Amino acid sequence: MSYITNTIPARAGVGYKPKHLDEILAEPDAVGWLEIHxxxxxxxxxxxxxxxxxxxxxxxxxxxxVGLSIGSDGPLDKEHLARLKKLVDWxxxxxxxxxxxxxxxxxxxxxxxxxxxxxxxTLNNVVDHIDQVQETIGxxxxxxxxxxxxxxxxxTMSEIEFLNEVVRRTGCGLLLDVNNIFxxxxxxxTSPEEYLSAFPIAHIGEVHLGGHDEQTDDFGDPLLIDSHNxxxxxxxxxxxETLIKRTxxxxxxxxxxxxxxxxPVLANxxxxxxxxxxxxxxxx
Amino acid sequence: MxxxxxxxxxxxxxxxxxxxxxxxxxAAGKRYDVYRNNxxxxxxxxxxxxxxxxxxxxxxxxxxxxxxxxxxxxPPKSPLMIYYGEDFPAFLTKFPPVSHLGYLPxxxxxxxxxxxxxxAADAAPCPPEKLGNLDGNKLYDxxxxxxxxxxxxxxxxxxxxxxxxxxxDDNSPIGKAREITMISRPTDEVVMQNPTAGTAMFIDxxxxxxxGVAMDKAKAAQPDFDLAGNLTELLSAGLITDIK
Numbered sequence: 001m002s003y004i005t006n007t008i009p010a011r012a013g014v015g016y017k018p019k020h021l022d023e024i025l026a027e028p029d030a031v032g033w034l035e036i037h038x039x040x041x042x043x044x045x046x047x048x049x050x051x052x053x054x055x056x057x058x059x060x061x062x063x064x065x066v067g068l069s070i071g072s073d074g075p076l077d078k079e080h081l082a083r084l085k086k087l088v089d090w091x092x093x094x095x096x097x098x099x100x101x102x103x104x105x106x107x108x109x110x111x112x113x114x115x116x117x118x119x120x121x122t123l124n125n126v127v128d129h130i131d132q133v134q135e136t137i138g139x140x141x142x143x144x145x146x147x148x149x150x151x152x153x154x155x156t157m158s159e160i161e162f163l164n165e166v167v168r169r170t171g172c173g174l175l176l177d178v179n180n181i182f183x184x185x186x187x188x189x190t191s192p193e194e195y196l197s198a199f200p201i202a203h204i205g206e207v208h209l210g211g212h213d214e215q216t217d218d219f220g221d222p223l224l225i226d227s228h229n230x231x232x233x234x235x236x237x238x239x240x241e242t243l244i245k246r247t248x249x250x251x252x253x254x255x256x257x258x259x260x261x262x263x264p265v266l267a268n269x270x271x272x273x274x275x276x277x278x279x280x281x282x283x284x
Numbered sequence: 285m286x287x288x289x290x291x292x293x294x295x296x297x298x299x300x301x302x303x304x305x306x307x308x309x310x311a312a313g314k315r316y317d318v319y320r321n322n323x324x325x326x327x328x329x330x331x332x333x334x335x336x337x338x339x340x341x342x343x344x345x346x347x348x349x350x351x352x353x354x355x356x357x358x359p360p361k362s363p364l365m366i367y368y369g370e371d372f373p374a375f376l377t378k379f380p381p382v383s384h385l386g387y388l389p390x391x392x393x394x395x396x397x398x399x400x401x402x403x404a405a406d407a408a409p410c411p412p413e414k415l416g417n418l419d420g421n422k423l424y425d426x427x428x429x430x431x432x433x434x435x436x437x438x439x440x441x442x443x444x445x446x447x448x449x450x451x452x453d454d455n456s457p458i459g460k461a462r463e464i465t466m467i468s469r470p471t472d473e474v475v476m477q478n479p480t481a482g483t484a485m486f487i488d489x490x491x492x493x494x495x496g497v498a499m500d501k502a503k504a505a506q507p508d509f510d511l512a513g514n515l516t517e518l519l520s521a522g523l524i525t526d527i528k
Contacts, residue, residue, distance in 0.1 A: 039363050043403030047472040067363025073286045080363055105290040108359030111330065112322040114289065117303070149315045153303040154285070189307040217306060218313040225318060
């Protein structure tokens, strides 16, 4: 089956926060596109939806799900899938993405991106769920690599092997979160550069950049938390530039979801990403 | 696997799930606690953003502790965090540390209704001529369709004043009388009002009854209920979406 694919421009975009509306509209060329969290726009009506209807006429919109629970060992929530279909149908976003994680279980929705072991069983569930999502919305989706804080002794393959299999079996694309590469590899005491060099870059449809928080584990080793509440750190910018030199310009999002700064701070992060994309465009 | 992982997130007394480790297979310890913390903190924040007046009344420290109990007992049933917290007013009626604040659950009901009103379906107002054009003989049987965002909260306490005191610059003293709160969102802003018993009865009744029956009920609740005045006010506020 062929699905509608990603049409987001290979520019720097930003995670949309209503408090930045006026500034974004005052200088619309400063951002190439906007990303919204799907679940915030699943109400019946009201000013948030009205704002999104207005914005979609002016910017390409990327729709980023945070509640599907793709990595769940149980079935996807049919009602939630229907809500997503309704949103995607009217919004007609330039892309849809979700996480390699789970958040729903019998006890409820846990509002966090929880990890799963990389096993055949998880793989089969994730593949089934992505098939179901892509069939429901009639589009290719992008799957995002997670930030993880723990490892599983049950895992029988690496994250890269897992993602390769998912792409091969579902035809989905990948959303590469460069901050997540840095966070996960630091936490697992592995090399972010090696992870990046092994990543199936041909399938990347979007890049995420964000900030993280630094803590330590019980042994005094670094424990980075994907907090989305700070500027992108230099090692992440370096990984990003390495990536872009290999791939050429890619749609790149600055994610800042907590302790949301004033627009100039966020706009500066967008400019930094745009500068790297422009350098690559000139070099190419 | 996920059952054990999920249960441990809400119960700090449970051990780290089997097979969950840190680098070199050492104990996960604080690493698993990151997820525990993320879940409880993010749900507590969601509850705080839904119930700002409750937080103002009891204070942030107390609210966070109380929310910690609530979110572990009542995690969200759906991924729509814009609606999370619908069990909170009922929880407050049974949470002993706030039993001396009898009005608190009703203030929470007002805050919940505000959020539901904010996200309610949109509807265009009915042109005012439609009321004038109604045949006088049919007035009693006319159906008034109200805006979907309207909510009415009745309380034994002066919760409209309590809400206003804690949310706006209007610091008028809070009386002792019971109050009705009417919440609506005809366009972009949520509007808070303190309707009379007759108006509240009229609106509640219109959801099921034709206008004449609603008027009779409103007059029973408030003998001086003014039908024309109420209709004009509802129409000009954009809260009547159709008359048939």
